[in-house]
Amino acid sequence: MSVRLKLTLSYAGFLMLAGALLLAAVWVFLLRYVPEVIHTPGMFVPNQSDLLRAFAPAATAVLIFLLMFGLLGGWILAGSMLAPLTRITNATRRAAEGSLSHRIELEGRRDEFRELADAFDTMLTRLEAHIAEQQRFAANASHELRTPLAISRTLLDVARNDPKRDTGELVERLHAVNARAIDLTEALLMLSRADQRSFTRGYVDLSLVAEEATETLLPLAERRGISLEASGDITPTIGSQALLLQMTTNLVHNAIVHNLPTQGAIWVSTSVHPGSVMLTVENTGKKLSPQLVPTLTEPFQRGTQRVRDDHAGVGLGLAIVKSITQAHDGTLTITPRPDGGLRITVELPAAPLTDRAGYSWPRSSPTR
Numbered sequence: 301m302s303v304r305l306k307l308t309l310s311y312a313g314f315l316m317l318a319g320a321l322l323l324a325a326v327w328v329f330l331l332r333y334v335p336e337v338i339h340t341p342g343m344f345v346p347n348q349s350d351l352l353r354a355f356a357p358a359a360t361a362v363l364i365f366l367l368m369f370g371l372l373g374g375w376i377l378a379g380s381m382l383a384p385l386t387r388i389t390n391a392t393r394r395a396a397e398g399s400l401s402h403r404i405e406l407e408g409r410r411d412e413f414r415e416l417a418d419a420f421d422t423m424l425t426r427l428e429a430h431i432a433e434q435q436r437f438a439a440n441a442s443h444e445l446r447t448p449l450a451i452s453r454t455l456l457d458v459a460r461n462d463p464k465r466d467t468g469e470l471v472e473r474l475h476a477v478n479a480r481a482i483d484l485t486e487a488l489l490m491l492s493r494a495d496q497r498s499f500t501r502g503y504v505d506l507s508l509v510a511e512e513a514t515e516t517l518l519p520l521a522e523r524r525g526i527s528l529e530a531s532g533d534i535t536p537t538i539g540s541q542a543l544l545l546q547m548t549t550n551l552v553h554n555a556i557v558h559n560l561p562t563q564g565a566i567w568v569s570t571s572v573h574p575g576s577v578m579l580t581v582e583n584t585g586k587k588l589s590p591q592l593v594p595t596l597t598e599p600f601q602r603g604t605q606r607v608r609d610d611h612a613g614v615g616l617g618l619a620i621v622k623s624i625t626q627a628h629d630g631t632l633t634i635t636p637r638p639d640g641g642l643r644i645t646v647e648l649p650a651a652p653l654t655d656r657a658g659y660s661w662p663r664s665s666p667t668r
Contacts, residue, residue, distance in 0.1 A: 303385075304378045311374030312367060319366040323359045330355070384413035388420060400428040433598075448481040488616070499540040499627075503651060506535035506544065506579050507570045513548040514568055521556050525563060528552075532570030535577035536651040539628045547624040548579065550617040551644055555583035559641070577650050585641035593634050593642070597622040621646070 301309075330351060384406055391404045403424060406417035452474060459470050514530045521528040537544075548568075555566045567582045597618045618634075621644075625632040630648035637643055 304375070304382055307378035307381070308371060308374035311377065312370030315366050315370035315374075316363060319363055323362065327355060327359075384408075384417060388413070388417055391420065391424075395424060395427075400424055400431065445481065445484060448477045448484075451477050452481075484616075499543055501538050501540060504537050504539050504541050504544050506537060506548075506577055506648070507532045509541070509545050509548050510568050510570055510579060512545060513552050516549065517552050517556060520553075521566065524556060524559070526556055526559055527565045528556075528568070529566070530568040532568075533572050535570040535572055535579070537577050537628070537648045538651050539648065543624045543627070547621050547646065548581075550621050551579075551581040551646075554617045554621075555581050555642070555644075559583050559585050572650065573647075575650055576647050579646045579648075580643065582637065582643045583641045584637075584639070587640045588636045588642065590636060593636055596634060597632070 387404055387406065391402055394402045403421045404417040405421065406414050408414060455470055455474055455477070459467065510530055510532060514528055518528055552566065552568060559566070564584045566584075567580075569580045571578045571580070622632050625646050625648070628648050630646055633645040633647070635643050635645075
């Protein structure tokens with residue numbers, strides 16, 4: 301049976317039960333004042349038998365009326381109550397068929413059905429945006445992976461058509477193309493790992509992670525004439541040491557690569573706040589428009605004013621940072637600096653004090 305029919309039968313059954321109880325109460329009340337047998341010569345006084353003969357047909361008619369009224373009224377009332385559910389069901393079917401642009405947009409006062417419809421609309425909006433992002437990502441990834449493969453095929457065709465050609469230069473170019481393809485594949489795997497949250501969580505001090513990342517990339521910054529400074533407090537959080545190190549390394553590397561040609565600067569800092577810890581990376585550079593900044597975390601998106609060279613990566617740096625941050629239940633904030641460059645802040649939940657009891661946190665150097 302459908303839910304509407306079940307509700308209709310429930311309404312009608314409840315109404316019949318209430319009517320039967322009411323009639324039974326009236327019958328009991330009448331029996332108290334009507335004797336079973338009355339002996340009055342010359343006068344007709346109704347007794348309980350007469351009352352039963354008069355009351356039974358009327359009670360039966362009332363019960364039949366209540367049954368018909370309950371079925372009809374219950375059917376109409378159930379249909380009215382389930383109308384929003386029908387709209388939600390139709391929207392679900394359309395979503396299952398692949399149409400994610402449809403929205404329920406249920407009108408009326410806020411009740412359980414309205415909250416369910418609004419939650420479903422929100423889910424459809426996020427799902428549509430996620431699928432669109434995945435489609436763009438798949439198209440961009442295919443394009444990025446096809447480029448080194450096409451270059452490799454061209455180089456091999458040249459070598460096959462000219463056997464006497466010097467293979468030294470060919471091998472070097474193939475090695476560079478292959479290395480870039482490997483870097484891109486590893487970045488895609490890192491992004492997938494972060495999105496799936498398939499990692500083991502443990503205690504991590506962001507200040508030590510920032511220290512390790514800056515020390516690793518300090519030679520690259522020095523070759524470019526960029527000053528790199530790091531400071532901060534002990535910032536305990538819970539997460540993956542490897543992923544958080546990759547996140548910080550990407551931020552510092554991005555700050556080095558997209559900086560001023562000369563006399564650039566980078567500031568890396570960590571701080572503790574109530575319930576959260578922060579990692580901030582600032583760098584000098586060219587001025588970026590506020591409209592461009594939100595697109596920087598899209599996979600394979602690069603600012604049009606940003607210089608690309610051999611160290612520019614594969615276009616997944618900030619996309620990986622965003623995925624790792626979200627996988628750690630954190631927030632990523634990117635704002636352009638008035639004088640040029642970016643200020644990127646990662647805010648993560650702090651490690652609970654109860655879980656930190658007895659854990660000895662190593663101290664990092666305050667400045668470098």
